[in-house]
Amino acid sequence: MTNYQIKTFEDYQEAYKASVEDPAGFWADIAGTFKWHKKWNTVLEWDFEKPDVKWFVGAKLNITENCLDRHLKTRGNKLALIWESNDPKERFIRYTYRELHEKVCQFANVLKNNGAKKGDRICIYMPMIPELAIAVLACARIGAVHSVVFAGFSAASMADRIQDADCSMVLTSDGLNRGAKQIPVKRVVDEALQTCPSVKKVIVVERLGWAVNMVEGRDVWYHEEVVNAAKECPAEEMDAEDILFILYTSGSTGKPKGVVHTVGGYMVYSQYSFSNVFQPEESDVFWCTADIGWITGHTYLLYGPLLNGTTTLMFEGIPTYPDAGRFWQVVDKFGVNIFYTAPTAIRSLMGAGEDHVLSYSLDSLKVLGSVGEPINEEAWYWYYIHVGKEECPLVDTWWQTETGGIMISSLAGVTPTKPSHAAFPLPGIQPVLLDSDGKEITDNEVEGYLCMKFPWPGMIRTTYGDHERCRLSYFSTYKGYYFTGDGAKRNKDGLYRIIGRVDDVINVSGHRFGTAEIEEAINHNKHVVESAVVGYPHDVKGQGIYAFVICNEPPRNVDHLRAEIVETVAKKIGKIAKPDKIQIVSGLPKTRSGKIMRRILRKVAEGDTSNLGDTATLLDPDIVDEIVKGAL
Numbered sequence: 169m170t171n172y173q174i175k176t177f178e179d180y181q182e183a184y185k186a187s188v189e190d191p192a193g194f195w196a197d198i199a200g201t202f203k204w205h206k207k208w209n210t211v212l213e214w215d216f217e218k219p220d221v222k223w224f225v226g227a228k229l230n231i232t233e234n235c236l237d238r239h240l241k242t243r244g245n246k247l248a249l250i251w252e253s254n255d256p257k258e259r260f261i262r263y264t265y266r267e268l269h270e271k272v273c274q275f276a277n278v279l280k281n282n283g284a285k286k287g288d289r290i291c292i293y294m295p296m297i298p299e300l301a302i303a304v305l306a307c308a309r310i311g312a313v314h315s316v317v318f319a320g321f322s323a324a325s326m327a328d329r330i331q332d333a334d335c336s337m338v339l340t341s342d343g344l345n346r347g348a349k350q351i352p353v354k355r356v357v358d359e360a361l362q363t364c365p366s367v368k369k370v371i372v373v374e375r376l377g378w379a380v381n382m383v384e385g386r387d388v389w390y391h392e393e394v395v396n397a398a399k400e401c402p403a404e405e406m407d408a409e410d411i412l413f414i415l416y417t418s419g420s421t422g423k424p425k426g427v428v429h430t431v432g433g434y435m436v437y438s439q440y441s442f443s444n445v446f447q448p449e450e451s452d453v454f455w456c457t458a459d460i461g462w463i464t465g466h467t468y469l470l471y472g473p474l475l476n477g478t479t480t481l482m483f484e485g486i487p488t489y490p491d492a493g494r495f496w497q498v499v500d501k502f503g504v505n506i507f508y509t510a511p512t513a514i515r516s517l518m519g520a521g522e523d524h525v526l527s528y529s530l531d532s533l534k535v536l537g538s539v540g541e542p543i544n545e546e547a548w549y550w551y552y553i554h555v556g557k558e559e560c561p562l563v564d565t566w567w568q569t570e571t572g573g574i575m576i577s578s579l580a581g582v583t584p585t586k587p588s589h590a591a592f593p594l595p596g597i598q599p600v601l602l603d604s605d606g607k608e609i610t611d612n613e614v615e616g617y618l619c620m621k622f623p624w625p626g627m628i629r630t631t632y633g634d635h636e637r638c639r640l641s642y643f644s645t646y647k648g649y650y651f652t653g654d655g656a657k658r659n660k661d662g663l664y665r666i667i668g669r670v671d672d673v674i675n676v677s678g679h680r681f682g683t684a685e686i687e688e689a690i691n692h693n694k695h696v697v698e699s700a701v702v703g704y705p706h707d708v709k710g711q712g713i714y715a716f717v718i719c720n721e722p723p724r725n726v727d728h729l730r731a732e733i734v735e736t737v738a739k740k741i742g743k744i745a746k747p748d749k750i751q752i753v754s755g756l757p758k759t760r761s762g763k764i765m766r767r768i769l770r771k772v773a774e775g776d777t778s779n780l781g782d783t784a785t786l787l788d789p790d791i792v793d794e795i796v797k798g799a800l
């Protein structure tokens with residue numbers, strides 16, 4: 169589709185070599201295919217120690233002109249966005265590039281009419297309705313920084329994120345559909361805003377037609393505002409290094425951090441990675457099942473496909489409503505050609521059997537993708553055989569919120585694949601495996617810490633409001649490298665296999681949580697004195713959450729207490745973070761210096777207590793017996 173879509177393995181090898189030998193020249197060529205108001209003075213300036221990374225220095229542009237305006241001449245009547253409702257009986261919505269352009273301009277004018285301007289931070293807390301996609305692009309149109317908060321997070325989590333970014337506006341909806349449930353979204357916003365004085369305006373999109381509380385002078389209905397909004401809105405000129413968005417993600421310590429991505433580099437990398445990994449052709453329909461509240465939704469539901477002029481599909485519902493055939497029904501209905509989902513969805517659908525898959529025609533499928541967590545071989549084969557009919561290349565794409573786009577993956581049908589291997593780095597990506605002394609591992613099949621030794625355009629620039637935290641989290645463990653937090657191996661052919669996180673981050677159904685963050689939430693329960701959380705292998709979710717909890721007095725009713733703790737976590741973080749197992753204990757295995765030995769807790773949670781290692785250094789070794797006996 170673009171001049172830079174790699175078509176053969178030899179081309180890949182050549183592009184890779186060129187990208188390492190002359191990174192600036194390599195990326196300048198690709199960037200040259202975009203619309204810039206002014207070209208860059210320098211392609212790249214970087215220093216991983218500070219860290220300070222700048223791409224396309226001095227260039228001016230607006231990303232939405234590249235997503236929309238640029239296509240109007242040649243693709244104006246082509247579908248840009250297809251939206252499918254939660255309810256299969258409700259009519260779908262389709263926008264051509266021209267229509268989407270108009271919708272985005274109108275929303276942008278509504279933002280402006282309500283006082284938003286370049287540089288403002290705007291929190292978007294909306295379900296998967298077309299207005300969510302439109303709102304994100306509308307922010308980018310006027311140069312406001314979007315901070316999308318997944319609509320499953322609690323009021324407390326939203327408030328933290330709004331305060332951290334000092335947002336002046338919230339874009340939301342009256343409510344949302346999720347399978348058979350309807351959830352009052354605006355009520356959550358109202359609760360969050362009790363502690364967010366910076367928010368001056370709330371724009372509410374009608375989805376359910378519910379009567380909601382509207383605060384005089386603060387809250388307005390989108391459908392009332394849009395009546396007065398012009399259908400043209402000039403795109404704000406942005407510097408390549410201006411912030412495009414903030415997206416919060418969990419690390420091993422403290423509260424979630426606001427990962428910052430900037431306009432120019434993110435644009436170039438999201439389009440380049442999209443086009444090369446998925447190999448879309450002009451008439452293809454691409455469906456990424458992720459919510460726009462996560463990075464996968466940002467880069468591969470929205471920006472990547474639109475930058476590429478591809479038709480992208482957005483789905484409001486869940487894979488199992490009204491039944492476990494819903495995904496395949498949608499593929500059939502719209503003739504989806506490229507399908508990108510998470511292993512956890514595959515595993516849950518696998519459990520429902522093959523009949524659902526067989527009920528629909530999946531003939532349109534050409535490429536399958538996986539993201540978010542390691543895909544186990546069983547799920548890989550099920551996906552490849554039953555969904556892809558052994559004819560669709562399956563790309564296992566490894567990347568992170570911080571990387572902006574896919575880093576290690578095969579290119580569909582172009583480079584080799586191997587089950588459970590993310591395979592090769594994309595051109596421009598220079599991964600290394602380090603040992604615990606920070607030395608590069610050159611041997612095959614040895615596990616190491618996965619790091620990057622050279623910048624790429626889509627990489628994180630800072631953590632919002634706290635640059636030192638960015639340095640400490642990613643650039644201080646191994647001097648001169650970006651540290652991913654993952655462990656990986658490389659085989660003799662150079663294919664990477666991602667093992668998983670090596671820090672205190674757990675990955676539950678493809679969602680990232682810090683164990684400390686969940687412990688902090690649990691400790692808010694009035695019966696809890698202290699807690700420790702670890703991940704354990706879970707058949708569907710990848711990892712489950714196992715909490716060890718010390719109470720201030722022996723609970724009278726353990727089930728009741730567990731339910732209360734789950735409720736506390738749902739309130740503090742969101743239902744997506746609730747522990748799967750809660751074991752009440754009288755103490756935790758601590759060293760004499762007070763450090764919890766998580767290694768032991770992990771073993772207990774995994775159900776592998778045969779060899780707990782040396783427990784002699786513990787303050788109270790007897791506690792281990794109690795914990796093992798009470799394991800769930």
Ligand code: WTA
Nearest residue numbers: 539540541542564565566567568569666669
């Ligand atoms: C994990 C999601 C194995 C990994 C795009 C990473 C994966 C974290 C894969 C980032 C994969 C993501 N194979 N592990 N294909 N993709 N991960 O920020 O541990 O939500 O560090 O970004 O998910 O999660 P995040």
